[in-house]
Amino acid sequence: MILSPTSQELIRRRLPARPVVTAIGHAAPTMTKNLIFERGLSIGGESVVLSLFKTTHGFSLQRRLVERDQSVFVQVLPITAMDDLHRFATADPYSEELAPLYYEVRRQLLEDGTVE
Amino acid sequence: MTRRQTHPEVSGLFEKLMAAEDDSELASCVKSIVTTLGAESYVFVTLHPGDISSSRATHRFLIGCRPEWCQMYNANKWYMTDPFLDYSRSNTAPVTGSQIVATTQGQREMLAAASENGFRSGFVVPVHTSDTERIGVLYIGSDDTQAEGERKLTAQRLYFRSLAMELLDWFGREAKREVLEAHDITDKDLQVVGYLKNGFTAEDIAREMDVSVQTIYGNYKKIKDKLGVTHISEAVKFAEVHDLLA
Numbered sequence: 608m609i610l611s612p613t614s615q616e617l618i619r620r621r622l623p624a625r626p627v628v629t630a631i632g633h634a635a636p637t638m639t640k641n642l643i644f645e646r647g648l649s650i651g652g653e654s655v656v657l658s659l660f661k662t663t664h665g666f667s668l669q670r671r672l673v674e675r676d677q678s679v680f681v682q683v684l685p686i687t688a689m690d691d692l693h694r695f696a697t698a699d700p701y702s703e704e705l706a707p708l709y710y711e712v713r714r715q716l717l718e719d720g721t722v723e
Numbered sequence: 724m725t726r727r728q729t730h731p732e733v734s735g736l737f738e739k740l741m742a743a744e745d746d747s748e749l750a751s752c753v754k755s756i757v758t759t760l761g762a763e764s765y766v767f768v769t770l771h772p773g774d775i776s777s778s779r780a781t782h783r784f785l786i787g788c789r790p791e792w793c794q795m796y797n798a799n800k801w802y803m804t805d806p807f808l809d810y811s812r813s814n815t816a817p818v819t820g821s822q823i824v825a826t827t828q829g830q831r832e833m834l835a836a837a838s839e840n841g842f843r844s845g846f847v848v849p850v851h852t853s854d855t856e857r858i859g860v861l862y863i864g865s866d867d868t869q870a871e872g873e874r875k876l877t878a879q880r881l882y883f884r885s886l887a888m889e890l891l892d893w894f895g896r897e898a899k900r901e902v903l904e905a906h907d908i909t910d911k912d913l914q915v916v917g918y919l920k921n922g923f924t925a926e927d928i929a930r931e932m933d934v935s936v937q938t939i940y941g942n943y944k945k946i947k948d949k950l951g952v953t954h955i956s957e958a959v960k961f962a963e964v965h966d967l968l969a
Binding site: 662665666682683684687695697698700 | 744745746747748750751781782783784785786787789790791793794795797798802
């Protein structure tokens with residue numbers, strides 16, 4: 608950005624530094640991440656949302672837990688095999704409540720057919 | 724020498740990681756780097772300790788270990804007592820598992836469980852952003868004995884440290900992108916907010932952008948509507964909180 612002489616003088620008088628502006632297009636590579644399934648449940652004052660994303664390079668499952676104090680814990684599980692999902696779902700402390708949601712995630716993966 | 728043998732391959736993987744388009748590709752790169760450097764498991768956690776809001780994660784875990792471990796860690800709320808997280812809040816030097824001593828029964832249970840889940844030996848790398856609001860912690864694990872594993876992992880300290888820094892940068896860019904997309908914030912919006920942050924008046928901004936003052940007030944309104952705020956100074960605060968101007 609080229610500043611006019613008047614503005615440069617103004618900045619010298621008023622400011623310690625020039626503004627920092629970040630162009631969106633340079634902030635990150637173009638993302639190819641599509642949400643293909645998302646469901647959530649409220650359990651005992653907490654809320655859990657499962658989001659399945661399909662990307663150029665595979666799938667990732669995001670488990671988002673919002674606690675009563677509004678703390679948010681996000682786990683990102685890259686899925687390269689069905690066993691990844693099975694083990695993650697089985698070990699989930701809310702596995703019973705979330706079983707229908709994990710079932711749906713599994714169904715989506717099976718339908719896609721690229722994850723074994 | 725292990726480092727000499729792995730260097731070219733790891734360099735290539737780092738280049739791929741920095742250009743990763745999504746978290747699946749990122750995770751694949753990280754896994755390759757970690758295994759090439761002699762470890763088996765990793766977890767990368769980003770923290771925003773000062774930001775309690777349902778709109779942004781206070782803890783974000785990228786899982787590159789046994790899925791059971793990450794669920795167990797969260798179910799037991801070990802993030803509240805994890806001695807490595809405590810260490811990472813105020814330190815940047817990497818540490819091995821044996822350098823941190825568990826002081827409570829809960830911490831001892833956590834470390835025992837970690838040992839059984841791919842972190843028999845471990846190396847932990849804290850990394851901070853310049854404003855210290857955002858912290859990353861890279862946990863590297865191996866099933867080697869503690870002495871042997873820590874020796875091998877410590878030899879790769881340079882690479883693990885670089886990896887942690889690149890991951891924190893990557894997630895920072897991703898978080899910023901999500902916020903910009905969610906609120907439909909444009910380059911011009913950021914430019915205006917950037918000027919405001921540095922103390923420019925509407926007249927100054929109009930002069931810099933070669934438009935009328937009325938146009939700038941129109942920009943203010945659009946920005947406020949997008950962010951759902953009533954005063955433009957709140958938009959500046961929003962941009963600062965979400966690192967949009969960094």
